[in-house]
Amino acid sequence: MTEPGCSLLSCGPVDEDREWTMDDYASALARWCPGCGDHAVLTAVERVLETEQLPPEQTVFVSGIGCSSRFPHYLRTYGFHGIHGRALPVAMGVRLRRPDLHVFVVMGDGDCCSIGAGHWIHAMRYNPDLVALLLDNGVYGLTKNQTSPTSPKGKASNTQPRGALLPPLNPLSVALGVTNASFVAQTGDWLPAHLYATILAASRHRGFAFVRILQRCPQYTTELFEGAVRDPGLVELLVHPDGVTVPELDRIYKNQRPHDPADLDAARRLAEPEGKIRLGVFYRNESLPVYDETRRTPSRSAAEKLTLLNAELDRYAV
Amino acid sequence: MSTASPAPSRPPERTILRVPEHTVEVVSDSGEGAQKCAQIFGRVSARMGNGVWTVEIIPAEIQPPPRTPESASGNRIRIGTRPVTNWGDHANLVVAFNEQVLLHRHRLEALAKDAVILIEDMWATHDDPDIRRAWNDAMDELGQRAYRFIPVPMEQQCLTLIDNPRRGKNMFALGLLAWIYSRDLEKIKEQIAHEFRKKSPALYDTNVALLELGHRWAEEHLDFRIEVPAIASDRPMVVMNGNQALAFGAIASGMELCSMYPITPATSASHFLSDIFEKFGGVVHQAEDEIAAIGVALGASFAGKVAFTISSGPGIALKTEFIGLAVMVELPLVIVDVQRGGPSTGLPTKVEQGDLLAAIFGQPGDAPHVVLAPATMEECFLCITTARRIAEAFRCVVMVLSDANLATGVQPFPRPAVDEHWLAQPPDLAPVREGLRPYDWDPEMGTSRRVIPGQPAGMFTATGLSHDELSHVGYTPDVHERGCVMRSRKLAVFQQMLKPPPVHGDDAGDLLVVGWGSTLGAIEEAVDRAREEGLAVSSLHLRFLSPLEPGLKEIFGRFRKVMTVEINYSDDPDAPFITEENRRRGQLAWLLRASTLVDVDCWTRVPGEPLRPGKILEALRASMPQGVQS
Numbered sequence: 001m002t003e004p005g006c007s008l009l010s011c012g013p014v015d016e017d018r019e020w021t022m023d024d025y026a027s028a029l030a031r032w033c034p035g036c037g038d039h040a041v042l043t044a045v046e047r048v049l050e051t052e053q054l055p056p057e058q059t060v061f062v063s064g065i066g067c068s069s070r071f072p073h074y075l076r077t078y079g080f081h082g083i084h085g086r087a088l089p090v091a092m093g094v095r096l097r098r099p100d101l102h103v104f105v106v107m108g109d110g111d112c113c114s115i116g117a118g119h120w121i122h123a124m125r126y127n128p129d130l131v132a133l134l135l136d137n138g139v140y141g142l143t144k145n146q147t148s149p150t151s152p153k154g155k156a157s158n159t160q161p162r163g164a165l166l167p168p169l170n171p172l173s174v175a176l177g178v179t180n181a182s183f184v185a186q187t188g189d190w191l192p193a194h195l196y197a198t199i200l201a202a203s204r205h206r207g208f209a210f211v212r213i214l215q216r217c218p219q220y221t222t223e224l225f226e227g228a229v230r231d232p233g234l235v236e237l238l239v240h241p242d243g244v245t246v247p248e249l250d251r252i253y254k255n256q257r258p259h260d261p262a263d264l265d266a267a268r269r270l271a272e273p274e275g276k277i278r279l280g281v282f283y284r285n286e287s288l289p290v291y292d293e294t295r296r297t298p299s300r301s302a303a304e305k306l307t308l309l310n311a312e313l314d315r316y317a318v
Numbered sequence: 319m320s321t322a323s324p325a326p327s328r329p330p331e332r333t334i335l336r337v338p339e340h341t342v343e344v345v346s347d348s349g350e351g352a353q354k355c356a357q358i359f360g361r362v363s364a365r366m367g368n369g370v371w372t373v374e375i376i377p378a379e380i381q382p383p384p385r386t387p388e389s390a391s392g393n394r395i396r397i398g399t400r401p402v403t404n405w406g407d408h409a410n411l412v413v414a415f416n417e418q419v420l421l422h423r424h425r426l427e428a429l430a431k432d433a434v435i436l437i438e439d440m441w442a443t444h445d446d447p448d449i450r451r452a453w454n455d456a457m458d459e460l461g462q463r464a465y466r467f468i469p470v471p472m473e474q475q476c477l478t479l480i481d482n483p484r485r486g487k488n489m490f491a492l493g494l495l496a497w498i499y500s501r502d503l504e505k506i507k508e509q510i511a512h513e514f515r516k517k518s519p520a521l522y523d524t525n526v527a528l529l530e531l532g533h534r535w536a537e538e539h540l541d542f543r544i545e546v547p548a549i550a551s552d553r554p555m556v557v558m559n560g561n562q563a564l565a566f567g568a569i570a571s572g573m574e575l576c577s578m579y580p581i582t583p584a585t586s587a588s589h590f591l592s593d594i595f596e597k598f599g600g601v602v603h604q605a606e607d608e609i610a611a612i613g614v615a616l617g618a619s620f621a622g623k624v625a626f627t628i629s630s631g632p633g634i635a636l637k638t639e640f641i642g643l644a645v646m647v648e649l650p651l652v653i654v655d656v657q658r659g660g661p662s663t664g665l666p667t668k669v670e671q672g673d674l675l676a677a678i679f680g681q682p683g684d685a686p687h688v689v690l691a692p693a694t695m696e697e698c699f700l701c702i703t704t705a706r707r708i709a710e711a712f713r714c715v716v717m718v719l720s721d722a723n724l725a726t727g728v729q730p731f732p733r734p735a736v737d738e739h740w741l742a743q744p745p746d747l748a749p750v751r752e753g754l755r756p757y758d759w760d761p762e763m764g765t766s767r768r769v770i771p772g773q774p775a776g777m778f779t780a781t782g783l784s785h786d787e788l789s790h791v792g793y794t795p796d797v798h799e800r801g802c803v804m805r806s807r808k809l810a811v812f813q814q815m816l817k818p819p820p821v822h823g824d825d826a827g828d829l830l831v832v833g834w835g836s837t838l839g840a841i842e843e844a845v846d847r848a849r850e851e852g853l854a855v856s857s858l859h860l861r862f863l864s865p866l867e868p869g870l871k872e873i874f875g876r877f878r879k880v881m882t883v884e885i886n887y888s889d890d891p892d893a894p895f896i897t898e899e900n901r902r903r904g905q906l907a908w909l910l911r912a913s914t915l916v917d918v919d920c921w922t923r924v925p926g927e928p929l930r931p932g933k934i935l936e937a938l939r940a941s942m943p944q945g946v947q948s
Contacts, residue, residue, distance in 0.1 A: 061779075073781070073791065078776075078778065079781075080620055081780065083643050086609060088613075089609070089610035089613025089616075093575070093620070096603060096618055097574065097618045097625070118606055126513070131337045135849070226700070293563060295601050295603070297598075305572070305599075308598055309569055311390070312569075316556040317733065318556060
């Protein structure tokens with residue numbers, strides 16, 4: 001006997017004929033600063049949702065704390081705006097019990113690379129099937145200009161006014177160093193087509209899709225990606241049929257390097273910036289164990305549970 | 319009693335001591351298996367119809383240096399004709415694998431003055447002069463008491479069957495106990511099969527041979543037997559420890575996710591669950607840390623059935639921020655705290671009730687939630703379903719405070735009649751009706767209906783920021799105050815559903831003892847003994863600590879004095895510098911004083927072991943209000 005409606009794989013009635021448009025995903029007007037890169041990411045995400053026709057009620061955005069973590073409030077999907085650094089465990093919990101839902105995580109560099117770094121590394125290793133977007137602007141913006149782990153060395157902030165003391169952490173190298181990492185990509189907020197294509201590839205990946213998005217903060221790190229924004233020569237696109245290809249960029253972005261995302265060693269070498277900003281899919285492997293799939297359990301009816309429970313209790317009977 | 323043991327072939331001068339209860343301890347070096355021996359003895363005694371309560375004697379390390387007092391590892395098993403509710407005062411019979419571990423128990427005053435001690439005597443004639451000297455010194459110290467020593471050549475006997483007696487003495491010792499207490503050998507063999515079923519049949523055979531060897535040796539050499547008559551219960555019973563009961567309770571409650579990080583003494587519940595949960599469609603998720611453990615549980619609760627996390631004091635401290643978030647987003651969540659000694663790493667394997675106030679008030683801001691505490695193994699089983707139901711009905715966090723005494727202690731209890739109604743219903747994913755808001759608070763009760771991802775037309779973003787009914791962030795005074803009122807009000811509604819607690823003993827008198835958690839049995843035994851002495855003492859045991867059960871002030875008013883008995887720290891009122899004003903009191907005492915304005919006194923201890931009823935009795939006598947003859 002199966003319990004009616006017990007399986008969480010089945011949702012409530014969904015209007016099969018309904019076609020979702022970008023407007024269906026938009027909610028409150030985003031309140032980020034004018035010129036903030038988060039606006040571009042939001043638009044790209046809405047485009048991906050539309051392309052994939054993900055029903056809003058079956059889509060969950062989980063975030064932590066920071067400017068970028070306001071993300072779920074600006075979407076008309078389900079959202080969970082939690083606490084600093086802890087978006088990934090919450091998303092893991094959703095994913096573990098609800099394989100029918102599409103789960104996205106939005107984190108800032110403080111969230112992901114500092115207070116929540118432990119969760120980040122372990123999420124890469126667990127490899128649950130979800131999309132994790134790191135909106136990396138190299139600064140703590142919401143708390144007004146403190147040094148982040150990805151702040152460039154020398155960048156002055158309110159906590160390190162004479163300049164950031166340490167070289168920045170490289171999220172790509174960290175991610176590519178984690179056993180069982182299955183998808184690592186980098187894109188930039190100033191290239192909407194590339195941003196869209198990369199998030200789309202991430203959403204189609206089976207496993208934990210980690211995307212670092214280089215994101216401009218018009219308030220505190222205005223100069224951070226300024227050079228690359230103005231000079232396409234400073235950008236190198238990693239191109240491959242298994243990665244992302246964005247033909248409309250070909251005319252301007254001449255630095256293109258063929259890179260097979262199956263090649264982990266090459267990915268690790270390319271993760272070192274060498275004076276260039278490399279955008280594209282560094283690594284992709286869908287043959288690795290996906291945690292929520294390995295932990296999937298049979299759905300049991302109440303009657304089945306009681307029979308099993310009584311059998312277990314028999315073992316402890318006096 | 320047992321029919322399987324052969325009738326003694328000895329002449330009738332053998333004494334048979336018939337007693338209503340007896341307390342046994344088995345102590346060895348860590349790793350020698352005294353615990354396994356004692357556990358089987360306890361379980362078989364329960365299965366034969368005796369009342370049983372066991373307490374583990376656990377060293378802090380996995381392999382402490384052998385033959386040291388710190389290495390003492392084993393169990394106390396108190397068996398009785400009637401149900402046994404606590405570990406009692408002193409051991410009447412001890413099986414000791416060496417004199418050092420015995421010394422440990424002696425120094426803790428764990429042994430009755432006339433205790434019978436069966437001790438491995440190989441150390442007296444050991445080749446190593448240091449060991450012989452240690453033996454003699456120990457015997458001098460132990461000789462100050464009137465213990466009766468019975469030397470047993472455990473090692474020598476075991477060597478007739480096996481090469482390494484360190485891995486077999488325990489079954490020989492079990493044989494000794496089986497003969498002394500006329501335990502059913504067939505039932506013991508069933509337990510041995512159960513314990514070693516995953517290992518080899520040869521191991522089973524060896525263990526049974528050692529058991530029979532010990533049994534035969536006892537029959538040929540001992541001049542006494544002990545009879546603790548058993549009264550078979552007319553109800554089906556089960557026997558297990560509190561952590562197993564918690565795990566069973568979680569399954570029976572229909573929860574399907576236990577998210578945890580290893581920590582003593584909580585982890586054994588997850589071991590038990592890991593073994594069988596998947597069969598029930600459940601998952602034990604071992605997270606990367608304590609914070610992630612509760613985060614995963616909260617995420618699972620957000621998206622479906624109520625989940626739970628299990629930890630102990632240090633882990634609960636790490637979960638604090640998430641507990642506040644769970645309260646703020648009004649998600650159902652069950653958090654089990656198997657308390658140990660604190661603060662900090664404290665006493666990892668020992669019992670304490672030191673987390674009460676942290677559990678209730680440990681979160682920044684106002685974070686109202688339910689805190690309850692089971693008092694017996696049976697309640698460990700039942701309380702999880704209660705917790706799950708409250709969490710769901712009131713969209714709230716429920717914390718369950720167990721402790722190391724319940725976690726590792728074994729007690730038989732009536733087999734719970736598990737029922738379909740205990741199981742959580744699958745989430746309703748029907749479309750949300752027009753106009754339903756994610757926090758559609760009933761303006762009087764603060765209650766609201768949960769909306770779950772997957773429900774069409776219900777989309778909202780849960781947030782830890784102050785928010786209104788739409789879950790829209792709002793920082794205005796009315797939004798924040800209204801949220802606080804609603805989250806608090808629903809607990810008042812819940813409290814109104816509770817009944818005043820029953821009083822054990824007379825409804826009025828000179829002294830009322832108030833307890834909570836695992837001390838129930840010891841307190842009631844002490845109160846019963848005090849009443850036999852003619853003292854007008856009663857007791858009351860709380861299961862709900864937040865909100866508190868109703869009617870307390872009225873009940874307290876019927877007694878001349880009210881006093882809590884707890885396993886947590888309080889200042890001795892007679893200690894230097896301690897005044898009525900600066901005295902730090904037991905945690906429940908503090909809570910009761912604040913909520914009833916009654917001058918509640920306390921008697922608390924933190925010995926790292928369960929309270930002994932005899933010590934509580936002494937405290938009761940000393941605490942009788944002025945003018946009462948004690």
